[in-house]
Structure formats: structure tokens, C-alpha cells
Amino acid sequence: LSEIKKVKINQQWFDAEMTKKTAKLLHRLNILPIT
Numbered sequence: 001l002s003e004i005k006k007v008k009i010n011q012q013w014f015d016a017e018m019t020k021k022t023a024k025l026l027h028r029l030n031i032l033p034i035t
Helices: 002-028
Strands: none
């Protein structure tokens, strides 16, 4: 059970990191204002 929890937490962290990177990339391309 703890292994499944770890995977879920890692997935959430990964999703958050991807969201941040995507937002920075879009901001660099002046598509989306950064908040």
C-alpha cells in the first residue's frame, strides 16, 4: 500500500513540475501571461 502511495505522490509531483515547465515555456513564447 505504501508503494502505491509513493507512486501517486511522485505522479502528483511530476504533474506539478510539468505544469510549471509548460507555463514557463508558454510565457517565454509570449502565449500566456505568467501568474
